Structure formats: structure tokens, C-alpha cells
Amino acid sequence: MTLHASALSDTSTGEQSRLLSELMAHCGSDGSLVAVQFTKDGILTVWIKRQYLRDVLRHVKSELSRPFPMLFDLSATDERLRRNHEGLPIGAFTVFYHLFSFDRNQSLRIKVALDDESLALPSSIDLWPNADWYEREIFDMFGIRFEGHPFLRRLLMPSWWEGFPLRKDHPSRATEVGLFQLPPEKLVMTQDALQFKPEEWGLPRTYHDRDSDFDYMFINLGPAHTGTHGVLRLVAQLAGEEIVNIVPDIGFHHRSQEKIAERQTWHTFIPYTDRIDYLQGVLNEMPYCLAVERLAGITVPPRAQAIRVMMSEFYRIASHLVWYGTFAGDVGALSPVFYMFNDRERILSIVEAVCGGRMHPNWLRIGGVARELPIGWDQLVRQFIDWFPGRLDDYERLVMDNPILKQRTVGIGVLSREDAIAWGATGPMLRACGLPWDLRKVRPYSGYEQFDFEVPTASNGDCYDRAVVHMLELRQSLRIIRQCLEAMPSGPYTSLDPLATPPLKQHTLQDIETLINHFVGVSWGPVLPPGEAEVATESSKGQTSYYLTSDGSQFSYRTRIRTPSFAHIQMVPLMAKGELLSDLLAVLGSVDYVLSDVDR
Amino acid sequence: MTEWRNGRLEGVRVTEGGDGPLTSVVGQSVLFAKLQDLLAWGRKNSLWPLNFGLSCCFVEMATSFTSVYDVARFGAEVARGSPRQADVLVVSGTVFLKVAPVIKQLYEQMLEPRWVISMGSCSNSGGMFDAYSVVQGVDKFIPVDVYMPGCPPSPHAFMECLLLLQSMVGSERRPLSVHFGPQDVQRPIMPSMRDAKRAERMSQREYPSIDVLPRTDLLSPHFAGQPGGRSKGQS
Numbered sequence: 001m002t003l004h005a006s007a008l009s010d011t012s013t014g015e016q017s018r019l020l021s022e023l024m025a026h027c028g029s030d031g032s033l034v035a036v037q038f039t040k041d042g043i044l045t046v047w048i049k050r051q052y053l054r055d056v057l058r059h060v061k062s063e064l065s066r067p068f069p070m071l072f073d074l075s076a077t078d079e080r081l082r083r084n085h086e087g088l089p090i091g092a093f094t095v096f097y098h099l100f101s102f103d104r105n106q107s108l109r110i111k112v113a114l115d116d117e118s119l120a121l122p123s124s125i126d127l128w129p130n131a132d133w134y135e136r137e138i139f140d141m142f143g144i145r146f147e148g149h150p151f152l153r154r155l156l157m158p159s160w161w162e163g164f165p166l167r168k169d170h171p172s173r174a175t176e177v178g179l180f181q182l183p184p185e186k187l188v189m190t191q192d193a194l195q196f197k198p199e200e201w202g203l204p205r206t207y208h209d210r211d212s213d214f215d216y217m218f219i220n221l222g223p224a225h226t227g228t229h230g231v232l233r234l235v236a237q238l239a240g241e242e243i244v245n246i247v248p249d250i251g252f253h254h255r256s257q258e259k260i261a262e263r264q265t266w267h268t269f270i271p272y273t274d275r276i277d278y279l280q281g282v283l284n285e286m287p288y289c290l291a292v293e294r295l296a297g298i299t300v301p302p303r304a305q306a307i308r309v310m311m312s313e314f315y316r317i318a319s320h321l322v323w324y325g326t327f328a329g330d331v332g333a334l335s336p337v338f339y340m341f342n343d344r345e346r347i348l349s350i351v352e353a354v355c356g357g358r359m360h361p362n363w364l365r366i367g368g369v370a371r372e373l374p375i376g377w378d379q380l381v382r383q384f385i386d387w388f389p390g391r392l393d394d395y396e397r398l399v400m401d402n403p404i405l406k407q408r409t410v411g412i413g414v415l416s417r418e419d420a421i422a423w424g425a426t427g428p429m430l431r432a433c434g435l436p437w438d439l440r441k442v443r444p445y446s447g448y449e450q451f452d453f454e455v456p457t458a459s460n461g462d463c464y465d466r467a468v469v470h471m472l473e474l475r476q477s478l479r480i481i482r483q484c485l486e487a488m489p490s491g492p493y494t495s496l497d498p499l500a501t502p503p504l505k506q507h508t509l510q511d512i513e514t515l516i517n518h519f520v521g522v523s524w525g526p527v528l529p530p531g532e533a534e535v536a537t538e539s540s541k542g543q544t545s546y547y548l549t550s551d552g553s554q555f556s557y558r559t560r561i562r563t564p565s566f567a568h569i570q571m572v573p574l575m576a577k578g579e580l581l582s583d584l585l586a587v588l589g590s591v592d593y594v595l596s597d598v599d600r
Numbered sequence: 601m602t603e604w605r606n607g608r609l610e611g612v613r614v615t616e617g618g619d620g621p622l623t624s625v626v627g628q629s630v631l632f633a634k635l636q637d638l639l640a641w642g643r644k645n646s647l648w649p650l651n652f653g654l655s656c657c658f659v660e661m662a663t664s665f666t667s668v669y670d671v672a673r674f675g676a677e678v679a680r681g682s683p684r685q686a687d688v689l690v691v692s693g694t695v696f697l698k699v700a701p702v703i704k705q706l707y708e709q710m711l712e713p714r715w716v717i718s719m720g721s722c723s724n725s726g727g728m729f730d731a732y733s734v735v736q737g738v739d740k741f742i743p744v745d746v747y748m749p750g751c752p753p754s755p756h757a758f759m760e761c762l763l764l765l766q767s768m769v770g771s772e773r774r775p776l777s778v779h780f781g782p783q784d785v786q787r788p789i790m791p792s793m794r795d796a797k798r799a800e801r802m803s804q805r806e807y808p809s810i811d812v813l814p815r816t817d818l819l820s821p822h823f824a825g826q827p828g829g830r831s832k833g834q835s
Contacts, residue, residue: 157698158698171732172732173731173732174730174732174735179736181741182740190700225681231654251696251698253694253696255655255729259732275655278752338666338667342667342668349816349818359752360656360752374810376812376813376816377813
């Protein structure tokens with residue numbers, strides 16, 4: 001095995017070496033561990049030989065002391081155009097498993113190199129059930145097969161699509177593929193491709209009950225349905241009114257963000273991150289900018305950090321309010337959404353005053369934020385946070401105390417804590433099961449460790465408890481905003497680091513080197529040193545993470561975006577099985593998701 | 601004095617035996633209009649949108665339905681879940697390859713007369729998503745009546761386009777019967793708003809500062825768009 005020495009001295013910590021020695025005790029002797037990579041994010045990354053993959057995964061899942069029970073992310077990289085190999089055993093493709101341990105509060109990344117000839121790996125569905133969609137996504141995007149996967153077929157792209165979009169030889173732009181047309185025969189073909197056939201999903205059409213045979217009923221919900229909050233499609237298998245199984249169909253909102261990231265500069269990808277989860281603006285930009293800054297080694301000044309935190313919390317409130325109103329609407333309360341959009345409009349007024357945009361603020365920059373806060377911001381913020389708690393009291397009486405809402409949500413869609421962890425649930429979904437896990441608290445970033453706030457939890461993991469957690473989080477966000485208001489640090493709003501983009505304009509007037517640096521940074525884009533960094537943050541719906549690979553150019557070599565909604569939508573069948581059809585909408589409503597966050 | 605109040609014509613006394621001032625009664629309760637004008641007026645003021653959303657733009661569209669903006673003022677708040685009951689298809693967001701046949705089918709399920717608003721850059725032209733999975737504009741497979749720029753357009757923009765569509769629908773003339781009269785639809789030629797507003801845009805000389813906010817009352821009932829008013833050219 002080889003160690004990458006320079007990186008080792010750079011970020012190796014005691015935690016990493018302890019975990020590494022535990023791993024070496026198991027798999028160091030048989031040669032399954034090929035190399036250790038120390039990435040800039042401080043996550044231990046080990047390269048495993050393909051034939052030992054199952055053994056190592058099983059070991060870290062169950063045999064290791066303080067094991068890794070959650071598959072946080074699973075995806076792949078096309079390495080064929082990679083120039084900087086950094087002494088690593090890089091093949092044609094790399095598949096990486098990002099595992100997480102709550103006991104250790106630590107991540108582990110396991111990488112497997114694959115060659116061109118045999119693009120196949122054993123499936124790990126039996127270890128982590130949520131590997132299902134991640135493996136299908138890899139098959140869809142890279143053409144890597146997973147042996148033992150029961151339904152290995154396209155997930156995001158339509159079934160008639162040819163080619164594997166995230167391979168480097170696949171075109172990125174629609175304008176490279178040719179004009180889109182929809183002649184009648186193609187319309188028929190594409191509509192036929194959307195037909196649901198129960199046999200393809202292993203679902204029987206009939207069942208036997210009390211000495212006679214009955215037909216299951218298959219109900220198609222979406223992609224154009226008011227209850228799915230966007231273009232999501234669910235096919236429910238019903239016995240009477242009881243849900244036997246559900247097959248979600250996603251990909252109707254696939255905007256190929258990960259591919260676009262490979263052609264935008266580090267700086268010009270920021271507006272795209274806004275649209276990953278279009279309800280939470282700055283909260284999307286946060287993990288991306290933090291990861292870029294980690295790659296570039298930029299330290300963000302305290303004022304910029306506090307501005308980021310304040311705007312993030314405003315967006316968290318705005319996103320929760322949309323969720324709260326639509327959730328109440330889903331279970332039959334029509335009026336709350338009008339109150340909540342009214343409040344959201346007030347938040348968007350503040351956001352517009354500060355950032356200039358409403359839903360897509362494009363406000364964070366590499367190294368800081370876009371500009372100084374406008375004079376008078378504090379008056380707006382103070383007025384809002386003084387007034388909003390009273391509204392929250394009203395909402396509790398209006399929504400949470402409502403007996404109809406309680407009847408429709410208490411005890412419905414129950415998720416156990418074990419299931420939540422096994423299926424990769426994060427954010428309010430996980431906290432509703434009683435686990436106080438909030439990245440702002442347990443792995444603080446952007447100065448969250450300086451704020452005084454609590455992590456609300458609930459205990460039952462049902463639809464009502466998820467609403468309770470959201471409701472309490474609104475108050476905690478207000479607390480954080482108030483602390484930002486009272487103690488906003490002074491100082492620059494962006495870093496003076498040469499890689500911070502765009503650099504401060506006034507410095508360009510001093511000497512020609514700074515002017516050239518400014519010109520290159522703005523026109524060409526900053527060139528980041530080769531390396532890898534992943535940053536996960538607590539967004540409104542759960543943990544969002546950006547895993548960036550730089551090959552030493554102004555573009556990202558690979559950007560992996562792990563979103564919470566993807567994991568949560570995958571769990572809908574689990575939560576809805578055994579409930580009645582009408583409860584499906586309560587379950588869907590309680591899962592805080594946005595379709596652009598699911599399909600990216 | 602006679603006036604229309606609480607759904608009744610008040611102040612008119614119809615005397616027993618019908619010998620009252622007939623001309624005043626008839627004049628105030630009967631409206632003379634051409635039938636096709638009346639129908640166009642009815643269509644114009646009851647444009648029911650299909651409750652169908654694609655992405656970010658749909659949130660702004662939904663926002664315009666809520667109390668701050670309230671498209672009910674224009675008779676367009678009745679969002680229908682079924683395309684067969686809807687008049688307007690608002691393509692609010694990115695048109696994805698996988699959802700294109702669905703949009704096409706929804707459009708075909710809508711009954712004539714039907715109109716299409718293309719909301720936002722993605723739906724107009726693909727916008728910033730020139731990507732393999734995105735159709736570069738919904739007009740590649742269905743006709744569009746109003747194009748709305750923006751990413752996403754604000755609720756104000758949605759309402760402006762709705763009013764534009766209303767003015768078009770109000771001046772459209774459609775055949776009254778298959779048995780007589782011209783059978784074609786007479787559509788007005790709608791002006792390009794980019795050209796129509798050019799003079800106003802070019803005459804703007806003062807731009808509000810983005811460094812100093814105007815004093816704003818968030819709690820006032822008219823708060824919407826106040827701080828953001830600067831982006832609309834007012835302080």
C-alpha cells in the first residue's frame with residue numbers, strides 16, 4: 001500500500017489515524033486495502049480491491065466496534081480524463097461509498113477502481129437498503145452494473161435514452177444533441193415507455209384472501225398531480241384501500257446539474273446551486289462554497305460567516321413555511337397556506353433588500369458574500385423577528401392543535417430510528433425519530449459553534465412529529481438570527497485570499513499584479529489546486545453535501561451533489577406501506593422534499 | 601336614484617299593472633351587446649389555470665395565488681386539477697425530456713379554447729439549463745401565447761402576463777356556431793412588450809441606491825415589493 005505523504009501531513013488527524021489502524025487490523029494483511037488517500041476534507045479515504053469490497057463493507061457495517069450504520073452517499077466518477085493521479089490507483093471509473101457513523105461522528109469513504117472491460121460491482125442492497133436508488137443512479141449515469149440488484153434499470157433518464165450522461169464522452173449541452181422534436185410516433189413511444197407494468201417490479205396482480213382471489217388495484221399518482229408538489233410519480237398497489245406497495249418514479253425534474261458543474265467555472269456554478277433546492281436559496285450555496293474554500297484553503301472572515309448564517313436561517317424559515325402550509329393543505333386545511341405565504345413574502349422582502357433576488361439570491365461568493373449589507377438592514381430584520389414569534393403562536397393553535405390534522409397525522413407514516421438510519425434519513429426526518437443530530441451542532445461550520453440554539457427532536461417518528469420538529473426549528477432559527485443581529489461582527493465581507501472570487505475591486509487600483517489577478521479571476525475563473533473536498537451542511541430538509549474533485553483547472557472535474565430529498569423520497573414506500581391511500585398524501589406532505597432536490 | 605346593490609336593482613319602483621317608467625327599468629337591467637363580444641368578455645375574466653407546476657417558477661406562480669398578490673382579483677384563482685376543466689396551461693419551469701410527453705398530453709386533453717403561458721427562461725428557451733435532459737423551450741412541441749421572462753419571474757410578472765393574456769382573449773373573436781358566420785379564430789396581433797416599454801426604460805435617469813435601503817414597514821398591508829421596489833425602479 002502507498003501513502004500519499006504530502007497530503008498525510010496536511011490534514012491527517014488523530015481520529016483518522018485511529019480509524020485507519022482499526023481498518024488495517026482487519027484488511028491490512030490480505031492486501032485488500034490498496035491505498036489510503038487523505039483528502040482536504042479530513043475524511044479518511046481508502047481504496048479497496050474490487051474482490052474484497054463486500055467483505056470490507058460488511059466489516060465496517062457490522063463487525064467494527066462503533067460501526068458505520070449509514071450509507072450517506074454512493075456514486076461514481078469517470079476518471080478517464082483525469083490528469084493528476086496523485087499516486088493513487090485510479091482506473092477508468094471510481095465508485096465511492098460515503099459511510100457515516102453516529103457513534104464516532106465520523107465519515108469514511110471507500111473507493112473502488114474499475115477498468116473499462118468489466119464495469120460491475122456486487123450490490124450492497126442487503127447491507128444498506130438505500131443503496132437501491134444510488135446503484136440505479138450509477139447504472140443510469142455511468143453504465144456500471146451492480147450484480148445482485150433486483151431492479152437495475154434507469155432511474156433518472158427515460159428508459160429509451162441511449163448513453164450514460166455522466167461519462168466524459170457524453171455531450172453536456174442540449175444544443176450538441178440536436179433539436180428536440182416530438183412527432184406523433186415519438187410521442188407514442190415515450191408515452192408507452194411511461195406505462196407501468198407491475199410484473200417489471202415483481203408485483204403480483206392478484207392476491208388470495210378468504211378462499212377467493214382478488215385483483216390488486218394499481219393507482220397512478222402524478223407526474224401531474226396536485227398532491228405530489230411537483231413532477232413526482234408514484235404508483236400505488238392497493239388491496240382495497242390499503243397500500244400494499246409503492247413504486248416511485250423520479251427523473252421528471254432531472255436538470256443534469258452534476259454534468260453542468262463540469263463545464264461551469266468554480267465561480268459561475270454558484271447560481272446553479274440555488275436551483276438544486278429552489279426553496280432554500282443560500283442554504284444550497286453554503287456547502288458548495290465551503291467545499292470550494294476547503295479546496296482552495298481560503299479562510300472566511302467572521303463578518304462574512306455571520307452574514308451567511310443569518311441569510312441561511314432566513315431561508316430555512318422561508319422553506320419551512322412553504323412546507324408547513326402545503327403540509328397543512330395536504331391534510332385538508334386550506335387556510336394556513338395563505339398565512340404562511342404572507343409571512344414568507346415578508347422574508348423574501350428582506351432577502352430581496354439584502355441579496356437582490358427573491359428565490360435565487362446568488363449571494364455567496366468563494367471567500368465571502370457578494371457585497372456589504374445595505375444600510376438599514378437591521379431595522380428590517382429586527383421588525384421581522386420581533387413580530388414573527390406571535391405568528392408562530394397563532395400557527396400552533398391553527399395547525400398543530402387542530403383535531404382534524406392530529407387525527408390524520410398522529411401515528412401515520414411511522415418511521416423507526418433504525419429504519420431512518422438504515423435508509424439515510426437526515427434533518428427533520430431523523431430528528432423526528434428522537435435522534436438530536438444536527439450538523440450545525442455536532443460538526444459546526446461557518447461559525448455555528450458560536451451561536452446559542454437547541455436541536456429540537458420528537459419521539460414517535462410519525463407525520464405529526466415531523467411537523468413538530470419543523471415548528472420548533474422555526475423558533476431556533478429566529479434565535480440564531482437575533483444573535484446575528486445583536487452581535488454582527490465588523491470587518492470585511494469577503495476574504496482577501498488571491499483565490500477569493502471576485503476579488504475586492506479597490507485593491508486592483510494599487511498595482512498591476514493585483515489587477516491581473518482580478519482580471520483572471522473574473523474572466524477566466526479561479527484555478528483551484530488539484531484535490532478533493534466534501535462538505536456536508538444542515539440544509540432545511542436534511543444534509544446536503546457537495547463532493548468536489550479538482551483536477552487543477554478552473555472547472556470541477558466531478559461534482560457529486562448529495563441531497564436529502566433523494567434519500568427521503570426513496571423511503572416513502574417504507575412509510576406508506578400498510579396505511580390507507582388517503583394517508584399517502586399525509587406521508588408525502590410530511591416528508592419535506594422538493595423535486596429539483598430529488599432529481600438535481 | 602337607482603343603483604345595482606346586493607345583487608338587486610334598487611330604487612326602481614315597478615308599479616302594479618306594469619304602467620311604470622318602462623324605459624328606465626329596461627334601460628337599467630338590460631345590456632345590449634354582440635353575443636361574441638359578451639362571450640369574449642366572459643372568457644377573458646374567467647381564465648382558469650391548470651394546477652400543474654414544474655419547478656421554481658411554480659412556487660412564484662403559487663405565490664401569486666396567495667393573499668399578498670391574489671390573482672382572484674382577475675378571476676384566475678380557480679386552479680383546476682383536471683386539464684379538461686382548465687383554460688390556461690402555465691408551463692412554469694424547466695421542460696425536461698422525460699416530462700415533455702406528459703405536458704403534450706395535458707395540453708391535448710385541454711378543451712378549446714385554450715391558451716399557453718410560458719413562464720420563465722427555462723420554458724421560453726431552456727434558459728441557463730442548456731443540458732442534455734432539458735428541452736430548449738416548450739414551444740418546440742406546443743404553441744405558446746405569452747412568453748414571460750425571468751428566472752424565476754416575480755408574482756408581479758405573472759400577473760402582468762395574465763393581464764396581457766386577458767387583453768388578448770378579450771379581443772379574440774371566435775365562431776359562435778358551426779352553422780353560420782366565419783369559422784376561423786380572429787386573433788389580435790399582440791405587441792412586443794420589449795418594444796412597447798423601451799421608451800419608458802430608456803427615459804429612466806435615476807436609480808435608487810443598492811447600498812441604502814428605503815425605510816420600509818414590513819408589517820404594513822402594502823409591504824409587498826417595498827424594499828424590492830428598488831429593483832423595479834422606485835424607491
